[in-house]
Amino acid sequence: MGSEQPPQTSEQGQEPSQSFRSQKSMTKAERRELQEKQRATKAAAKASGSTGQANKPATKQPEGGGEKSSGKQSGKQGSGSGQSTQPQNQHQRRASRVSGVGGDITRPGGGPGANIASDLASRSINPRGVRIFSHFGLQHKSGAGKGLIHPAIVRLGLLFSDFQITGANARCLATLIAFKHVIQDYTTPQNNTLSRHLMTHLSAQISHLVAARPMSVTMGNAIRQLKLEISGVDIDLPEQDAKEALCGTIDSYIEERITAADQVIAQSAGLKIKDGDILLTYARSSVVEKALLRAHEEGKSFSVYVVDSRPMLEGKKLLTALSTAGIPCTYLLLPAIGSVIAEVSTVFIGAHSLHSNGAVHSRAGTALVSMMAKQHSIPVVVCCETYKISETVQLDSFTKNELGPLNGIFSTFPISIPRESLATENTTNLEILNPLYDLTPPKNITAVVTEVGIIPPTSIGTIHIALGRQIV
Amino acid sequence: MPEGVQAIAYQRNIEVLVSKLRRRQIVGSRRAALETLLVLRQVVSKARFSNIEQLVEIIHSAGRRLVEAQPKEFSVGNTVRKVLHHIREEYRTAAKKAPEDTALSISKLVYQGQPRRRGVAPKSEMDVDLKEDDPDDPDSFARSLKPVLMEAIQDVFDELETVYDSISKSAKDHIHSDEIILTIGQSTTVESFLKAAAHYRNFTVIVAETGPSYRGHGMAQSLSEAGISTFLVPDSSIYAIMSRVSKVILGAHAIIANGGMFAVTGSLLAATAAQAHSAPVVVCAGQFKITPLWNLYQDYSALDFSDPSSVLGFEEGNLVDKVDVINPYYDYVRPDLVHAYITNDGDHPPTSIYRLIKETYNDEDIEL
Numbered sequence: 089m090g091s092e093q094p095p096q097t098s099e100q101g102q103e104p105s106q107s108f109r110s111q112k113s114m115t116k117a118e119r120r121e122l123q124e125k126q127r128a129t130k131a132a133a134k135a136s137g138s139t140g141q142a143n144k145p146a147t148k149q150p151e152g153g154g155e156k157s158s159g160k161q162s163g164k165q166g167s168g169s170g171q172s173t174q175p176q177n178q179h180q181r182r183a184s185r186v187s188g189v190g191g192d193i194t195r196p197g198g199g200p201g202a203n204i205a206s207d208l209a210s211r212s213i214n215p216r217g218v219r220i221f222s223h224f225g226l227q228h229k230s231g232a233g234k235g236l237i238h239p240a241i242v243r244l245g246l247l248f249s250d251f252q253i254t255g256a257n258a259r260c261l262a263t264l265i266a267f268k269h270v271i272q273d274y275t276t277p278q279n280n281t282l283s284r285h286l287m288t289h290l291s292a293q294i295s296h297l298v299a300a301r302p303m304s305v306t307m308g309n310a311i312r313q314l315k316l317e318i319s320g321v322d323i324d325l326p327e328q329d330a331k332e333a334l335c336g337t338i339d340s341y342i343e344e345r346i347t348a349a350d351q352v353i354a355q356s357a358g359l360k361i362k363d364g365d366i367l368l369t370y371a372r373s374s375v376v377e378k379a380l381l382r383a384h385e386e387g388k389s390f391s392v393y394v395v396d397s398r399p400m401l402e403g404k405k406l407l408t409a410l411s412t413a414g415i416p417c418t419y420l421l422l423p424a425i426g427s428v429i430a431e432v433s434t435v436f437i438g439a440h441s442l443h444s445n446g447a448v449h450s451r452a453g454t455a456l457v458s459m460m461a462k463q464h465s466i467p468v469v470v471c472c473e474t475y476k477i478s479e480t481v482q483l484d485s486f487t488k489n490e491l492g493p494l495n496g497i498f499s500t501f502p503i504s505i506p507r508e509s510l511a512t513e514n515t516t517n518l519e520i521l522n523p524l525y526d527l528t529p530p531k532n533i534t535a536v537v538t539e540v541g542i543i544p545p546t547s548i549g550t551i552h553i554a555l556g557r558q559i560v
Numbered sequence: 561m562p563e564g565v566q567a568i569a570y571q572r573n574i575e576v577l578v579s580k581l582r583r584r585q586i587v588g589s590r591r592a593a594l595e596t597l598l599v600l601r602q603v604v605s606k607a608r609f610s611n612i613e614q615l616v617e618i619i620h621s622a623g624r625r626l627v628e629a630q631p632k633e634f635s636v637g638n639t640v641r642k643v644l645h646h647i648r649e650e651y652r653t654a655a656k657k658a659p660e661d662t663a664l665s666i667s668k669l670v671y672q673g674q675p676r677r678r679g680v681a682p683k684s685e686m687d688v689d690l691k692e693d694d695p696d697d698p699d700s701f702a703r704s705l706k707p708v709l710m711e712a713i714q715d716v717f718d719e720l721e722t723v724y725d726s727i728s729k730s731a732k733d734h735i736h737s738d739e740i741i742l743t744i745g746q747s748t749t750v751e752s753f754l755k756a757a758a759h760y761r762n763f764t765v766i767v768a769e770t771g772p773s774y775r776g777h778g779m780a781q782s783l784s785e786a787g788i789s790t791f792l793v794p795d796s797s798i799y800a801i802m803s804r805v806s807k808v809i810l811g812a813h814a815i816i817a818n819g820g821m822f823a824v825t826g827s828l829l830a831a832t833a834a835q836a837h838s839a840p841v842v843v844c845a846g847q848f849k850i851t852p853l854w855n856l857y858q859d860y861s862a863l864d865f866s867d868p869s870s871v872l873g874f875e876e877g878n879l880v881d882k883v884d885v886i887n888p889y890y891d892y893v894r895p896d897l898v899h900a901y902i903t904n905d906g907d908h909p910p911t912s913i914y915r916l917i918k919e920t921y922n923d924e925d926i927e928l
Contacts, residue, residue, distance in 0.1 A: 220740070220764075220804060221791070394883075397796035398771060404876065411882040418884040419872050421771045422795050423744075423826030427888045453796030456829055459836055485800035501774060504870045511777045511792055518784035520792045526800035 221521060224491045235292035240269040245300035251497055254400070256440045256476060257346060257374050260306035263297065264342055267314065268335050275327070282330050283321040290315070302490055305441035305449070305478045313341060345475040349539035353471050354379040357436065357537045360469060361388055365433045368393040368466075370422075370457045372402035373438020375471040377409055379537075380436070384415050391415070393432060397422035397453045399492050399522040401500040422453050425460055435461040437528075439472040444552075445481045446530030446545030448472075452523050455485065458532040467534040474538050474551055485526035492522035570606045573599045574622055581630035589635035589813060590748070593848045594720055596626060596639040601713050604647075610701050612651050619644055623928045632864045632890075634814035634822075634851040637928055639716070641921040642848065646712040648922055654708060719904065723846040724749060726904035728756030734842060734902065739763040739806045742798070742834075745824040746775040746782075747811020749844045753902070754809070755786045766791045766805065768798055770826045772870040772887060795826055799833050808834040810893075812845040812901075816853045817917050819895030819910025821845075828891035831898065840899040847905045852917045852926045864889040 237245075244266045247253045253262050270293055276282045294311060297303065303311075317337045321330045357379035361367065367390055369376050380392060392415055396403030403419070411417045420428065435457060441449045448454065448470050458468040482488060492498045494513060501510060514520055530545040540551065577599050580586045586595055603622050609615040623640030630636065719726075727749055735741065735757040743750050743765060754765060765783050767790060769776040776792060784790040793801055808830055812821040821827075821843060831841045868885035895910035908916060 398769060398794040399796070404872075404879075407879060407883060411879060416884075417882070418886060419879075420886040421871055423771060423829055423891075424886055424888050426825075426828035426832075426891050428886060451796070452794065452800060455799035456796070456833060459799065459832060460829070463832060484803045485797075486803050489800065502772060502870050502873045503875055504867075504873055505772075505774055509778060510774060511781050515781075515784060517787060518780055518790045518792065521797070522794060523797040523800050526797060 221519075223487075224489055224521065224523065235289070237296050238266070238270045238273065238293060240266040241293045241296055245296050248297065249300040251400075251492070254402075255372075255374060256304045256306040257350075257473075259304050260310050260475075261342060261346060263307050264310055264314075264338050267293070268338050271331050271334050274331065281323050282327055283319055283323065286318050287315060290318070306476050309475050309478070310341060310345075314338065345473060349473040349475070350375055350378055352539040353473065353537050354382040356542055357469065357471050358383040358386060358388070360434060360537075360542075361390055362433075363389050365390040366393065366431055367391070368395060368429070368432040368435045368457070368461070369406065370395045370403070370437055370454050371397070371400070371451045372406040373471060375473070376436045376438050377406055379471055380410060380415065381413055384413055391418065393418045393420065393428055395420055395422055395425055395453075395457060398500060399498045399524070400451070402451070422456060425457060429460045429464050429466065432461070432464075432466050435466055435468045437468065437470055439470050439476055440525060442470075442472055442477045442536065442545075442548050443482045444477070444479055444549035445483075446533065446548050447482050448528040448530075448533060448536075448545070449482060449525055450528060452485075452526045455526040455528040455532070458528045462532040468532060470533055470536045470545070472536055472538060474540060474555060477548060477551055479552060482527055485523070489526075490524045492524050494520055494522065498522050570599075570603045570622075573602045574625055578625060578629040581626065581633060581636070584630075586633075588748075589633070589849050590720065590723065590846060592630075592633045593635040593639045594717075596636045597643070597713065597717055597720065599626070600640065600643050601710070601717075604709050604713060605706065608699065608702060610699070612648075615647065615702075616644060619647070620925075620928055627928055634853065635848050638848050638851055638921075640928060641852070641925045642716055643713055644925045645920065645922050646716060647709055650708045650712045651705065654705060720846070720848060723848070723904050724752040727844055727846065727902055728753050730902060730907065731757035732760040735761050735763055735807070737761050737763065740766060740804055742766045742768065742801065742805040742808045742830065742839075743779065743810065744768040744776060744795075744826045744830050745770040745773070745811065746779040747824070747844070749846065750809055750811045751779060751782055753844045754783060754788060758786060758788045764789045764791065766793055766801055768793055768795050768826065768830065770824060771795055795829070798830055799836075802833045802837045802839060805834070805837070805839050808839055808841045810841065810843050812843050812849055813890055814849050814851045814853070815843070815845055815901060815913055816851050817914045818854055819898065819913045821893050821898065822890045823893055825888050825891050827893050828897075831893050835897055841897060842900050842902060843898055844902045847903045847916075847920065850903070850913060850916055850920065852921055
């Protein structure tokens with residue numbers, strides 16, 4: 089049966105630990121396939137009445153190696169319950185399914201009791217959830233990349249993976265600045281040209297960063313632009329001049345696409361703030377923060393509801409910035425939004441990336457805020473630079489997302505809650521997920537404020553064309 | 561006979577409960593309902609009355625006292641109304657008063673709105689001679705009626721005791737195999753409902769943490785210990801997860817006459833997100849939560865606020881005196897967001913809640 093999967097073939101003699109490791113290296117789909125196959129084989133073996141194979145200890149079954157929650161369970165059940173040679177009856181099929189899961193616990197005599205027991209046993213493997221959330225996958229921190237990794241990149245990788253630097257803008261800025269260091273410290277090896285070799289050198293740095301945390305759309309766009317510039321470097325240009333030219337391009341990219349863009353956005357967003365307005369914002373967006381502070385400096389009087397939620401509780405930082413500047417603020421957690429949303433005049437949110445179908449990929453919870461605002465016919469304004477626009481189409485928040493780890497800043501609970509009552513780590517049957525992003529459908533967004541103007545979300549796709557494709 | 565002593569005895573019981581409600585030492589609809597019932601039993605057993613009006617007035621005043629103590633704990637008032645309803649029924653049977661014409665007609669439905677009096681099984685099968693306002697023996701009325709009244713109260717008590725089991729009875733009819741269910745907070749009703757369904761079905765539950773109380777953690781732990789595959793997510797990812805959720809099951813604090821409900825903060829968010837993804841919203845609640853109250857205007861006055869320090873603690877010292885913090889206790893969920901109410905009295909659409917109220921309570925008792 090296992091000839092296609094060499095590491096798993098010797099079902100009889102394999103040590104469990106070994107089989108676990110080998111299964112880890114397989115993809116989910118492969119493991120799934122293997123399970124099904126084993127089940128089928130088991131069922132067949134049972135039906136034919138051959139107990140020879142079925143009598144081996146259940147712990148030796150390589151089943152469920154990849155599923156954390158089931159690992160312990162199957163061992164326990166296997167050692168506790170002996171193999172029962174169930175006579176062929178209507179429960180045969182069900183029983184054989186359980187035997188594939190880890191230890192037969194069917195009772196002789198069948199009946200409804202056995203039915204329930206078998207269902208309970210099969211439930212413990214948590215198959216559905218694991219399958220449906222498996223693609224979220226946590227990034228492994230092992231950043232042992234190939235090739236020479238520049239210290240600035242190593243440092244940045246650690247900051248990324250520890251969530252010390254978060255936010256699409258901050259991450260892109262940090263990456264570009266680190267790349268400037270990389271380029272300045274770079275020397276072209278003999279018999280090679282800068283435009284060719286620097287590219288491969290940078291690729292190693294990039295994959296190190298991606299290993300630390302998945303790349304943001306902003307980083308992707310900036311890196312693509314940088315690669316374009318590198319490939320366009322004249323071969324005859326002296327190395328030092330070429331490096332300086334590249335650093336100059338990076339500086340102007342930062343200046344044009346981020347710094348200046350933010351100022352323009354803050355100005356145009358300010359046009360939408362009137363005296364006496366009650367604004368609402370979710371979590372913390374650097375652009376929204378700038379826009380609100382600027383409007384306050386311009387002398388507009390308004391108040392702000394800062395909505396916040398776990399896992400990151402970033403809103404507290406925004407709250408500090410706004411209240412220090414003297415803007416009257418009200419702070420609330422996301423579940424309470426239903427009580428205040430009706431009073432709000434405009435909702436301002438930031439974005440992680442924009443997609444060409446008009447969907448906004450942003451901090452988890454943004455979609456809920458804009459949904460509630462839409463329900464109450466309150467305009468939702470997204471503040472977003474054009475370099476955050478991705479040419480892809482995204483349809484829901486489920487297919488592409490990122491999970492936050494369980495510890496560190498992700499255990500941001502108020503002190504007033506007793507820690508022991510909280511579930512902070514995965515146990516049998518219980519898995520904790522911290523998705524970091526969600527997708528706001530374009531129908532819930534009124535307008536997008538970019539540095540090229542205030543546009544409806546449906547026109548996002550045209551920005552590329554308007555700006556000329558090679559710039560992005 | 562020292563008349564004041566007995567009155568004081570039950571007055572003290574009432575006062576004890578009043579202060580407990582006021583200090584929020586009793587929270588949770590069912591607990592409040594049970595405590596109310598215990599006090600009412602005391603009141604009925606100790607009360608002196610010589611006709612039904614006096615008894616009703618005594619209970620009314622006791623109920624008023626309790627409701628005023630904690631107006632947001634609707635189950636207190638509901639229990640009082642329910643007891644009154646039972647007492648009236650018992651009295652009618654005992655006094656062999658012909659019940660109002662039971663024949664159905666549209667005009668009656670419109671005028672009275674009470675097509676079906678809830679059939680309270682008559683307890684008084686023995687022929688008691690009810691003498692109201694007997695001048696010779698003013699206590700004779702109370703003496704002969706009290707045993708049946710106590711039994712009637714016991715009925716309400718039993719119903720409350722078994723409410724979770726009765727609701728869970730239909731659990732397997734509502735949940736199919738491999739379903740992904742979203743719930744928020746920790747509602748004992750929902751918890752027992754899901755656990756009951758887990759005996760028959762294999763499904764996954766996603767629990768939102770429900771800040772700032774984060775009671776979803778307790779819920780997730782409890783469900784996973786019962787062998788249900790459970791995922792715990794922050795409130796912020798409700799929308800992201802909702803696209804894969806096939807059903808939303810919520811608990812309620814109070815179900816009100818227009819078919820809407822008050823429920824833990826975050827319910828509105830979950831229900832709205834479910835509507836956006838066309839996932840059905842099912843609410844599990846005991847019948848004692850059905851409240852004869854209308855909330856057509858979603859204003860603050862209908863809500864209750866709790867401690868802001870659980871949202872923004874004093875550890876954020878520099879912020880505390882600069883910002884306002886809002887921490888409402890309940891959300892109002894509109895009837896159009898709810899698809900079904902599962903009660904111990906059967907499953908109902910939100911549109912028929914008003915009818916249940918008409919059947920369960922007497923019109924005279926709605927204003928206590």
